[in-house]
Amino acid sequence: MTAQQKFPVFVMCGRDAQRRKLLQAIDPEGKYKSKALLPFLGKRLIDWQLEALWSSPYIEGLYVIGLCEEDATFDFPVHYVPIETASEFADKLLAGVDYLSNLGKKPDLVVISTCDAPGIQTNEINLFFKKLSFDKGDEFVLSFVPEDIIEAHFPGSGRVVLRFRDHQLIPGEMYALSPRAIRIGKDIIAEISTRRRQINRQAKKINPAPVIRLLAQKPHMWIVIIKYLLGLATMADAERAFSRSFDCKTKGVIIPEAGFGMDMDLPEDYERLQDYVRKVKGV
Numbered sequence: 425m426t427a428q429q430k431f432p433v434f435v436m437c438g439r440d441a442q443r444r445k446l447l448q449a450i451d452p453e454g455k456y457k458s459k460a461l462l463p464f465l466g467k468r469l470i471d472w473q474l475e476a477l478w479s480s481p482y483i484e485g486l487y488v489i490g491l492c493e494e495d496a497t498f499d500f501p502v503h504y505v506p507i508e509t510a511s512e513f514a515d516k517l518l519a520g521v522d523y524l525s526n527l528g529k530k531p532d533l534v535v536i537s538t539c540d541a542p543g544i545q546t547n548e549i550n551l552f553f554k555k556l557s558f559d560k561g562d563e564f565v566l567s568f569v570p571e572d573i574i575e576a577h578f579p580g581s582g583r584v585v586l587r588f589r590d591h592q593l594i595p596g597e598m599y600a601l602s603p604r605a606i607r608i609g610k611d612i613i614a615e616i617s618t619r620r621r622q623i624n625r626q627a628k629k630i631n632p633a634p635v636i637r638l639l640a641q642k643p644h645m646w647i648v649i650i651k652y653l654l655g656l657a658t659m660a661d662a663e664r665a666f667s668r669s670f671d672c673k674t675k676g677v678i679i680p681e682a683g684f685g686m687d688m689d690l691p692e693d694y695e696r697l698q699d700y701v702r703k704v705k706g707v
Contacts, residue, residue, distance in 0.1 A: 429557045430484035431600070433477055433535045434520045435502075437470060438490030438509050449691035457509055459688065460539040461496060465698060465707050469688065472542030472701065473597075474498060479546040482553035484531070487523065489516045514614035521603045533565070533600045541597040543683030543700045552598055552684075555677045563605040564666070564674040567596030569685030577682040578696055590658045593678065594685045605672045612638075612670065642669035 437460040447459055456462055460470035477483060478500045488496075489505045507519040517536070524531065533556060552567055559565070571585050571592040583594040606613070615638055636653075639645045648665035651657035659676050666674040679685070683704060688697055701707055 428481065430482055431533060431535045431553060431556065432484045432524060432529065432531055433486050433537050434505075434517065435470070435474060435477070435486055435488050435537050435539050436490060436513070436516060437488055437539045438511065438513075438516060444689070446689060446691055446693070450694055457495065458490060458539075460491065464542060464694075465701060468496065469542060470496065470539040471498075472705075473537065473539055473544055474500075474502070476544050476546045476549060477537060480549045480553060482550060482557070484529075487520055489520050512614055514610045517601070517606045517613065518610060521606050524603070531603070533562070533602055534606070535598060535600045538597045538687050540688040541683065541686060542688070542697055543686060543704060544597055545681070545683055545704065548679055548681045548684045549598070551679055552596075552677060555675075556600055559675055561673055562600075562675045563602040563672045564670075565600040566674070566676050567598050567684065568593035568676055568678050569596050569682065570594075570678065570680060573680055573682050574685050577700060578686055581686065582690070583685065586662075587655070588652070588657055588659045588662065589655060591678070593659070593676075596677075596679055596684045597687055598684070602672075605670075609670060609672065639669075644669040 437458050447456070447462075450462055460468065462469045464472065474486060477486060486500075486502045487505050488502050489507060490509045490511075492504050492506070503523070505516075505520050505523045507516055511519075520534065524534070535553075535556070556562070556565055568586070568591070571583075571594055574581050574583060574594050581594075586593045586595075601609075636649055640649055645665050648657050648661045651661060663674050663676060666672070683700065686693070686697065686700070688694060
């Protein structure tokens with residue numbers, strides 16, 4: 425019998441250089457250096473997600489990036505990747521890859537997880553890992569949740585929606601990259617991270633133009649961008665175009681659970697996620 429594959433998980437716990445509206449509203453006195461540490465239903469916000477991850481048999485190790493041991497300790501072993509909390513996202517990923525390399529670990533894929541999706545559950549996490557184990561050779565695996573599932577639990581969520589011909593999807597709270605993809609794609613990762621920070625979920629309509637212009641710098645993306653704007657592109661079209669454009673075999677995985685796609689960005693998310701976690705986790 426083939427041994428079950430296990431994956432390292434980078435848990436991203438940083439902050440922007442400027443505090444966002446969530447921290448301004450929930451933590452006006454500035455007691456917490458990261459929203460990961462905000463109190464949430466008797467625990468810290470990060471605890472809900474890390475406990476769900478730790479319960480998965482597919483976890484090789486949890487690598488906390490953006491916090492140190494003085495900031496937070498846990499009831500199970502974690503690694504603390506040394507880097508400043510407010511460092512750029514791409515730099516944090518590279519620091520994580522270097523940390524693994526220094527430990528002599530050379531995984532095919534590294535899983536990247538947020539720290540602010542307390543509704544995520546272990547069975548959903550396991551489903552994502554099973555997809556990683558089944559599809560060999562992928563170097564960039566994104567997770568998505570169908571829009572209708574998110575909206576059923578979080579009406580008017582304001583999440584970014586990818587409207588393909590065959591699916592209407594919201595990005596999930598976990599994805600995977602190969603160490604090679606992280607290294608060769610550090611510039612595009614940094615740029616996409618910057619564009620994501622500029623997205624205003626409170627706007628009535630999110631403008632996709634900046635990200636489209638970014639992707640349009642790659643000629644292989646032109647046809648799929650045109651098809652997307654015309655409402656003709658499928659998810660498979662996007663996978664193929666992204667794979668060719670960035671020399672990185674790309675795959676999308678759909679996880680049909682609302683908690684997998686809803687994190688805490690806005691002040692109103694705090695109460696809505698409390699209600700959701702009470703419901704699904706029996707708090």
